Amino acid sequence: MPEKTYLQAISDGLRQEMRRDKRVFVIGEDVGVYGGAFKVTQGFQEEFGPWRVIDAPLAETAIVGGCTGAAIMGMRPVAEMQFADFVSCAWDHLVTVAAKQRYRAGTPVPIVVRCPSGGGFSGGPFHSQNPESSFAHIPGLKVVCPATPEDAKGLLVTAIEDPNPVLYFEHKHLYRRIKADVPDERYTTPFGEARIHREGEDVTVVTWGAMVYTAAEAADKVAEEDGVSAEIVDLRTIIPWDKKAVLASVEKTSKVVVLHEDTQTGGFGAEIVATIAEEAFEQLDAPVKRIAAPDTPVPFSPPLEKAFLPQVEDVVAGIRELVSY
Amino acid sequence: MPEKTYLQAISDGLRQEMRRDKRVFVIGEDVGVYGGAFKVTQGFQEEFGPWRVIDAPLAETAIVGGCTGAAIMGMRPVAEMQFADFVSCAWDHLVTVAAKQRYRAGTPVPIVVRCPSGGGFSGGPFHSQNPESSFAHIPGLKVVCPATPEDAKGLLVTAIEDPNPVLYFEHKHLYRRIKADVPDERYTTPFGEARIHREGEDVTVVTWGAMVYTAAEAADKVAEEDGVSAEIVDLRTIIPWDKKAVLASVEKTSKVVVLHEDTQTGGFGAEIVATIAEEAFEQLDAPVKRIAAPDTPVPFSPPLEKAFLPQVEDVVAGIRELVSY
Amino acid sequence: MAIAREAEPVGSLTEIQELGLDREDLLDIYRHLLVTRGIEERGHILYKQGKIPGSFYTGRGNEAAAVGIAMAMGPDDVGTPLHRDMGVHVVRGVEPWRIFAQFLGLIAMVSHLPAMVPVAVGCALAFRIREERRVAIGWFGEGASARGDTHEAMNLAGVRRLPVVFICDNNQWAYSTPTHLEYACEHIADRGKVYGFEGVVADGTDLLAVFREAKRAVEKAREGEGPTLIECLTLRMEGHAVHDDAFYVPKEMFEEWAKRDPLERFRSWLRENADFTDEQESEIRGDVKKLLNDAIKRAEESPLPDPSTLLEGVFATPEDLETPHHK
Amino acid sequence: MAIAREAEPVGSLTEIQELGLDREDLLDIYRHLLVTRGIEERGHILYKQGKIPGSFYTGRGNEAAAVGIAMAMGPDDVGTPLHRDMGVHVVRGVEPWRIFAQFLGLIAMVSHLPAMVPVAVGCALAFRIREERRVAIGWFGEGASARGDTHEAMNLAGVRRLPVVFICDNNQWAYSTPTHLEYACEHIADRGKVYGFEGVVADGTDLLAVFREAKRAVEKAREGEGPTLIECLTLRMEGHAVHDDAFYVPKEMFEEWAKRDPLERFRSWLRENADFTDEQESEIRGDVKKLLNDAIKRAEESPLPDPSTLLEGVFATPEDLETPHHK
Numbered sequence A, B: 001m002p003e004k005t006y007l008q009a010i011s012d013g014l015r016q017e018m019r020r021d022k023r024v025f026v027i028g029e030d031v032g033v034y035g036g037a038f039k040v041t042q043g044f045q046e047e048f049g050p051w052r053v054i055d056a057p058l059a060e061t062a063i064v065g066g067c068t069g070a071a072i073m074g075m076r077p078v079a080e081m082q083f084a085d086f087v088s089c090a091w092d093h094l095v096t097v098a099a100k101q102r103y104r105a106g107t108p109v110p111i112v113v114r115c116p117s118g119g120g121f122s123g124g125p126f127h128s129q130n131p132e133s134s135f136a137h138i139p140g141l142k143v144v145c146p147a148t149p150e151d152a153k154g155l156l157v158t159a160i161e162d163p164n165p166v167l168y169f170e171h172k173h174l175y176r177r178i179k180a181d182v183p184d185e186r187y188t189t190p191f192g193e194a195r196i197h198r199e200g201e202d203v204t205v206v207t208w209g210a211m212v213y214t215a216a217e218a219a220d221k222v223a224e225e226d227g228v229s230a231e232i233v234d235l236r237t238i239i240p241w242d243k244k245a246v247l248a249s250v251e252k253t254s255k256v257v258v259l260h261e262d263t264q265t266g267g268f269g270a271e272i273v274a275t276i277a278e279e280a281f282e283q284l285d286a287p288v289k290r291i292a293a294p295d296t297p298v299p300f301s302p303p304l305e306k307a308f309l310p311q312v313e314d315v316v317a318g319i320r321e322l323v324s325y
Numbered sequence C, D: 001m002a003i004a005r006e007a008e009p010v011g012s013l014t015e016i017q018e019l020g021l022d023r024e025d026l027l028d029i030y031r032h033l034l035v036t037r038g039i040e041e042r043g044h045i046l047y048k049q050g051k052i053p054g055s056f057y058t059g060r061g062n063e064a065a066a067v068g069i070a071m072a073m074g075p076d077d078v079g080t081p082l083h084r085d086m087g088v089h090v091v092r093g094v095e096p097w098r099i100f101a102q103f104l105g106l107i108a109m110v111s112h113l114p115a116m117v118p119v120a121v122g123c124a125l126a127f128r129i130r131e132e133r134r135v136a137i138g139w140f141g142e143g144a145s146a147r148g149d150t151h152e153a154m155n156l157a158g159v160r161r162l163p164v165v166f167i168c169d170n171n172q173w174a175y176s177t178p179t180h181l182e183y184a185c186e187h188i189a190d191r192g193k194v195y196g197f198e199g200v201v202a203d204g205t206d207l208l209a210v211f212r213e214a215k216r217a218v219e220k221a222r223e224g225e226g227p228t229l230i231e232c233l234t235l236r237m238e239g240h241a242v243h244d245d246a247f248y249v250p251k252e253m254f255e256e257w258a259k260r261d262p263l264e265r266f267r268s269w270l271r272e273n274a275d276f277t278d279e280q281e282s283e284i285r286g287d288v289k290k291l292l293n294d295a296i297k298r299a300e301e302s303p304l305p306d307p308s309t310l311l312e313g314v315f316a317t318p319e320d321l322e323t324p325h326h327k
């Protein structure tokens, strides 16, 4: 199996689907001649032409709303937000029209909105956000946050196949930093099935996206320094999310950290903690611990951004706290 | 003290502030000649003129964005959304500009966005929503949900005084249905201080908005039929929310229902449950129970809407379940 | 200075026949107009009887605009009509009982304005990508024209010359707000030009003028020559919704526009130009009455949804994609 | 067919003096232009040295437009300039060291485009409500003109005749996207008309023409005669940001516009019309060089924020309202 970056995996998965299915098209700002701000669609316009790789005006509602219309007419649109942050400009369309269309009018809206998300490189408050929690609260939307190249491809294919609007958050900090084997052939990765990134016995870390790697480093550290064995559950998809896998891990370890990069209050971590507290009350040997960014905009200045993003040491400290509870 | 409806209390509070402070003005669709879709600003334009009671074009971003600009220039704008649902059209402005302006640029944005929210009268998916949870997740915004006429007035005055953007959710189903004593003089109701709507010993119900009354009926019922004494904590403000009051009540009762009208997954109830699970783990004698609307759009059809909204019986059942745990 | 072209009235039967409508079509149109108004009048009564939950909106005064546009659509064309465009549903073959059933508690319309305009543009985008000779119609009110969605959608459509026709139902009021507080140009149709296409203002009470302009615009779009913006000027002859007595609309305005009742105008035209007889008229009226009576009956007999279905259909299933559109 | 008026170049020194600029002002302008370009050139070097986190944007080619507009603003006027409008900050007296310090890691600009245009309109609304003779300026790029925010803001401003001037920095590219994929009218300034006010297209490399039009528009707004939309036509002479080599821009385009370098144009004009000597020029250049050197030094010496301040300032306190603006 060839080794690919997370970014290549997304690009390859998308290209494969476009070759396979003429209904799939891409629309976004600078996705054509430029190949996308992050070059995910580089070379696509040469291959598929300007009507399947559409350079759109700077207008997110027109882009995503246009996808909804095209989807209702039988296409399989994939919109690219230049940064996940800008999906706020299509919020009304997504929550008002796309999310409710099936319930209200019976019409499925099979669209994918690709959102390059996440911080870690001084993008500042408008180029670093992780808006998955906001969308996860809206009935009718699906929300996907792959952590590995393999999942990035498989979940993208599933997202395109899915008959619902899917917010696909691809973490920018993983784009070129993370490399792994990715099958060449087409495959799908199911929604709602978590992946055990690392097995463990003493404590569970539930997380997704770039934080999987932060958790993994922390797990290495506590294994080495404390002999603590941490299990890492990578949710992969937030809506639907794999409650069963989380509860099974909790049953095993009785201690849980929920970790995410987005800010804490009202973040999706709260939903996971609440569910565990409701449904695994008797299995818990310690309070569930949330580790997330503090409730501020994402700071631009490097020392502040570092203090903002959950760091390996924060997770190590959280695990230690639970273990010694 | 005169008895007033919830709607009159809002209207009177707003008028009083406008008389007192020339910087306060109102802008929204049909707020002038028509007096607002729900008549909150009836008679205001006659009194304050067309430049302090501004009939705006149908353009929520212009309305709320305009308020931000005016606020930065020293005004105290109060925007009216015709229905809370339409605040989705100003989402980007609120989360991108208004919420982050202080952190990013040091400029306070003292605006109030009044949002008539909530269901119960077949308003359907676009006239019944409770979007407070979405905003509660965005650092920099404050979120207010009064349940009583007295609080409706006092919290509105506090909102206007507050140097931050405040989302003020006024529940439409309380407008004319709920009447109570409201002081004539000016007063403020502090943000972040819950109100004990009813004292009790056996179980705590944490809630806000119209659900306070649903909880109260349920409490009456379990008192009468089961001899169970339920305490009702009305949060009044969601951001900031009164963690201390909630934890104090939990310490007393050891059993908690968190109840809200908005849909469950990722709703603000999850934040409250998560916080209790994290910080009152040892005080709990039963898992925290959430009661909220199921994860669907708000249905239009009366039998479906009734099944959607949390009912007194649902709360009664929840309380009984906890009591017998 | 207006930028948009102002549409002329249509003259003779010959002229209209050249546009593809024969006498039978004209009688159908009259029937559609009666059904449209009838549904709304009956709906209003049902509302007063307390049978309709929520609120109730009518398009009195807008029937000719709605029916005229819809008549210009081809069978495979699509559109996103509004709360004042009942006539479009009628022409497109939605059975009246279904409409009553909806009033009585089945499903809801998108209410955020003008949220469906970008969707209409997206439909047109699909047609353009697949090189189909189909057209999408996107409606918005003159009030909703103030929102960003109309702008983004019309701009994208203009840049890509998509097969879409924009219809602005300009009934001069947005709830209680008069046009001079909604926009500051002469005509909303003037905006077509700044998106790269033609704008046309039509008298929305003149069904045939609306039809002719819509037909032209639809065919132009079908030929790949891009969008058109048609503004249909009418007056909203009732309140914003049933609870609203429209006290803010000057009486003279209602009186003036009452003289231009679209049904009456079309009826007179038929009388003068198409040998429309008393017998034909009363036959059509009788048919419509029966249709509506039966429709209400059927709707009232239809069961309300069962609460157990509450959770159904939030997410689509793969089978939902097995519709002609999606395949 | 263009709807907007096209601005003429400014001729003589007398003409410009009548607009209120004396010779000293003109030399100041030259200084501002040099500082503007200098800050960006130095910033670019700092970026290459790895000292600037994140990305780095420049406005090369846009200096005259930015400085020209800012020179037309009164001391109490306000504005919301963009990433290509460094010259506005320079004219408005932001000290260069602060700008470098910002590059080096202090604070961030709003990036969502054109999110600040409604805010500018809101500032104008405050002025109108309080009947102050102040003006707000709202900037947006030709690319961002496709977004709904520009539409909603300009429409509201037109309806209420607010004291605001809209500036469209049309540098012919939105990242890699050329204008014909962004809009389909001849000029963005054509849109003024459909919001009820004048649109003007100016050569954005001609500082004096930009200044004259901005001055007119600002005074018009101040007199209560409503908004103006001025489109400043330039070319973005570099990539979208430092990482972008702008391969998609035709070379000839750069060559053609290089001949219209705004600094060089203004310098020539000074030479020909205002007795600008070699000595004066080298004196100014020397001053600017020193200013920038000192500024970088001071910025590099400024400490980065302490992590302990992370949580500060998410919410404003009542004391924050004790600024001149808010009182």
Ligand SMILES: Cc1ncc(C[n+]2csc(CCOP(=O)(O)OP(=O)(O)O)c2C)c(N)n1
Pocket: B029, B058, B060, B082, B086, B089, C084, C111, C112, C113, C114, C140, C141, C142, C143, C144, C145, C169, C171, C173, C174, C175, C236
């Ligand atoms: C985004 C949004 N804001 C506010 C409303 C509330 N509202 C419903 S209809 C209406 C007036 C609409 O005016 P117009 O577009 O002219 O359509 P008309 O009702 O006159 O046909 C308003 C303000 C809405 N539906 N959507």
Ligand SMILES: Cc1ncc(C[n+]2csc(CCOP(=O)(O)OP(=O)(O)O)c2C)c(N)n1
Pocket: A029, A058, A060, A082, A086, A089, D084, D111, D112, D113, D114, D140, D141, D142, D143, D144, D145, D169, D171, D173, D174, D175, D236
């Ligand atoms: C809402 C939004 N979408 C996308 C972007 C990403 N983006 C940043 S600059 C830019 C191009 C802007 O073009 P234009 O408005 O012409 O300004 P210019 O950079 O050319 O000065 C884009 C697409 C953004 N900042 N905001």
Ligand SMILES: [Mg+2]
Pocket: C141, C142, C143, C169, C170, C171, C172, C173, C174, C175
């Ligand atoms: Mg209208």
Ligand SMILES: [Mg+2]
Pocket: D141, D142, D143, D169, D170, D171, D172, D173, D174, D175
């Ligand atoms: Mg540009």
